Amino acid sequence: MKCPIIICDDDRSLADELSGDINSAMQNMQDDNSNYEQIDAKVAFIANTFEQVVGYTVAKDIKGGIYFLDIELSQNSEAKNGVDLAEFIKKQDPYSQIIFVTAYDKYAPLTYRRRIGAIDYINKSLPRDTIIHRLEETLHDAFDRLTNDYKAGVKSFTYQIGRRVQKVNQDSIYYIENSLTQHKVHMITENGESEFKGNISQLDDDNPFLIKVSQSCVVNPENIDAVNISKRTITFPNGDQIVFSRNKKQIVKNLLNKYPDISTK
């Protein structure tokens, strides 16, 4: 799997130094762990401006690139910065993995997350060997995510929390039900749960992978553990149980046929 690595920092010497550090990190990783042998990652481009990265990404139609960006890309505070660049890259290359290499005073993970999603950070002012260690960690995470995304295809479910657009992998969703709060729904995934504005019927209409099993609940059949037809319950891997309505019995029975892994008790 080809993983082009692209670096951008308006300070030429820092950009070059980062490139050297990345090569050292990758050398360490290959020495330690042969898992990464099939990943063909190398520094493909060292840029110093916003425009250079944009031009390169579009011209080479990069998909699944790993980007190490500084946040401050120019002395002019009005000019485009690393956050703007990350936003552009994410639109252009949905598989892209982005890591900000920046000074601590620009470290604002939540502020950037609401715009461009979760990002990794490396503190620029750390001593060199700590930076290389951090590079190994972030590259490791980036490789893992890329392999998973390519395997699963990027099937994500998007919803809005306040002003923030949140994406979650479809496969991790267990079920979504009406919340105790008005106009809100409550979603349970394999990693946790979340509440956001929504409506069960609308979710059912907009998302074919979700199946409506009652007035107040839609489920993701891929994640159903067990179904009890007589008690009308559906159980999930985390032990949660929901009740489906009588008139959806046939729909649930169809699911049992379609997904033979579901156990019936």
Add this chain to the structure above:
Amino acid sequence: MVSNNKKLVLSLVGYFYISVLVVFIINVYINNKSVTAIIFSILLVLQLLFMALIFYFILGLQKQYIKNKEQEMEKNHQRQLEEYAGYLEQSEDELRAFRHDYRNMFNSLKVSAQEGNVQEVIDKLDKYTQTNLNSQALLKYKDVNHVHVKSIKSIIISKLTEMYNLGIKYNFECRKGIYSLPDHVDELDLVRIIGITCDNAIEESKALMGDGKKNQADIQIMFYSAESGEFEYEIRNKTRKSKISVKQIQKQGFTTKKNHQGLGLANVKQIEAKYPDMDISYTVENDWFDFYITIDTEDGE
């Protein structure tokens, strides 16, 4: 003041009414009208005076109590601003010391460079970077200077200080200046919400550190104000493994603290109910708890 004390006024009037009745009944039993009339009129007048005295006395006590409360709040405010000013002054000193060292460093480097001793230049640069540029002091209240609403600035300084003193890893961000809150929101309600959520985060972090997982405690806080005037506040903290459900924590009386009433998030819910333009979301994921509130302006969507 009178309307606030409906109960008090009613009780006093009731008391007067009973006094009148008692006087009247006694009057019926005693025959000597003129003497009794005078005596009891005097008694009634005394009762009236007594009532008025009690009433104004209680009013006075109330005013005093309210004044004390306000003074206490002012003192708190003052203390926090003084602490913040102290921190700024310390930073000023550090900057001055740094500038002084900077000059010395440059002179020393110049000498080494003139002598052509490159290795010495590199060694000196390394040494100076380690000691001077990694000062922790400048990081304690990073971005607090971008918060220009006094009450909010005050509460966040107070909570960040608490986190710092407990040794909890934290990060506060407020990248854009906040000059005002949406009009229809009572500042004190927002202060309360920030206070409660920070306290919860601190409690959970203390528990994590108590379990010996000092490196895992982590709190991230964000203030954000959009051009349109909307205000956003987010706080995330690492949690212990015990799977807490989002449904449970919003109920009254839920708490993970021993011997505590656990009113926090239920109170937040009550405040949220007052404002249709306020939206709160809870997310629990991968051992992080996330609390996120947006407040729209009234004429917003």
